[in-house]
Amino acid sequence: MPKVSAARYGKDNIRLYKVDRDEATKTHTVYEMVVCVLLEGEIETSYTEADNSVVVATDSMKQTTYIMAKQHPVNPPELFGATLASHFVEKYKHIHTAHVNIIQHRWTRMEVEGKPHPHSFYRDGAEKRIVQADAIEGKGIEIRSGLSDLLVLKSTGSQFHSFVRDEYTLLPEVYDRILSTSVDAGWKWAIFPDLAAVEKDAAKFNETHAKAREITFRLFALEESPSVQNTMYKMCEEILAAQPMVNDVDYSLPNKHYFEIDLSWHKGLKNTGKDAEVYAPQSDPNGLIKCTVSR
Numbered sequence: 604m605p606k607v608s609a610a611r612y613g614k615d616n617i618r619l620y621k622v623d624r625d626e627a628t629k630t631h632t633v634y635e636m637v638v639c640v641l642l643e644g645e646i647e648t649s650y651t652e653a654d655n656s657v658v659v660a661t662d663s664m665k666q667t668t669y670i671m672a673k674q675h676p677v678n679p680p681e682l683f684g685a686t687l688a689s690h691f692v693e694k695y696k697h698i699h700t701a702h703v704n705i706i707q708h709r710w711t712r713m714e715v716e717g718k719p720h721p722h723s724f725y726r727d728g729a730e731k732r733i734v735q736a737d738a739i740e741g742k743g744i745e746i747r748s749g750l751s752d753l754l755v756l757k758s759t760g761s762q763f764h765s766f767v768r769d770e771y772t773l774l775p776e777v778y779d780r781i782l783s784t785s786v787d788a789g790w791k792w793a794i795f796p797d798l799a800a801v802e803k804d805a806a807k808f809n810e811t812h813a814k815a816r817e818i819t820f821r822l823f824a825l826e827e828s829p830s831v832q833n834t835m836y837k838m839c840e841e842i843l844a845a846q847p848m849v850n851d852v853d854y855s856l857p858n859k860h861y862f863e864i865d866l867s868w869h870k871g872l873k874n875t876g877k878d879a880e881v882y883a884p885q886s887d888p889n890g891l892i893k894c895t896v897s898r
């Protein structure tokens with residue numbers, strides 16, 4: 604007899620915007636996010652016997668998300684994710700785990716005539732802030748914070764040499780190359796026993812997000828990088844050192860290659876090695892380097 608060995612369901616791509624209005628200063632702060640809610644529990648019979656009595660409608664999950672956003676802060680997104688996930692586990696006896704994923708887009712305040720504008724914003728790049736908050740009955744709340752799609756490039760200060768050389772190797776050793784990647788980084792917090800514990804440490808989420816971003820930028824820029832692998836490891840190490848409540852840090856970095864173009868065929872134009880100025884950015888294939896560093 605086959606059985607359901609894993610099942611979860613919910614609403615994905617719930618788009619949500621919230622404005623916080625500071626009446627004293629007449630300053631608005633806005634948040635835009637995409638939320639995914641997935642529930643697990645005693646729901647097998649909805650699959651096997653068409654028993655909808657165990658089904659919290661995915662539409663109800665969407666409505667709940669809006670109501671929770673109205674009644675609770677959405678900043679930091681970790682706190683909102685934990686609040687929403689805990690709600691489902693507490694409200695429905697047969698739901699034992701709630702997974703909430705949040706992708707927060709950037710609306711950065713405009714500077715107009717040298718001053719921060721009270722209610723105008725611009726989309727500051729494709730970078731996103733990411734939260735995965737899982738409320739697990741009897742265990743607590745697991746949170747992974749992160750950022751993704753942060754596109755960076757350095758035009759020197761990166762090398763790659765001394766790698767395996769054999770009959771399959773064409774790549775030359777390089778002592779000065781362009782390094783570009785789209786940063787996808789995450790940091791997992793020690794499990795929180797309950798929502799009150801998340802609330803108590805809520806200030807740490809924005810602080811740590813800012814710190815992880817600062818560490819990523821600083822090491823990327825300042826390091827004479829011997830490889831993507833070593834640079835990302837150092838980033839992980841620094842994030843672990845910066846936040847004692849974080850136990851694991853992960854990075855996933857595509858290596859976005861920029862190839863030299865030999866133009867010597869045209870009147871002897873020098874455009875390789877130290878004379879390289881015009882390059883061909885490659886879209887694929889790309890290297891992909893990942894690691895998780897744990898305490």
Ligand SMILES: O=c1[nH]c(=O)c2[nH]c(=O)[nH]c2[nH]1
Pocket residue numbers: 763774829830831832858890892
């Ligand atoms: O930093 C790098 N790591 C690699 O593993 C690798 N492989 C490669 O072809 N180029 C690079 N660069």
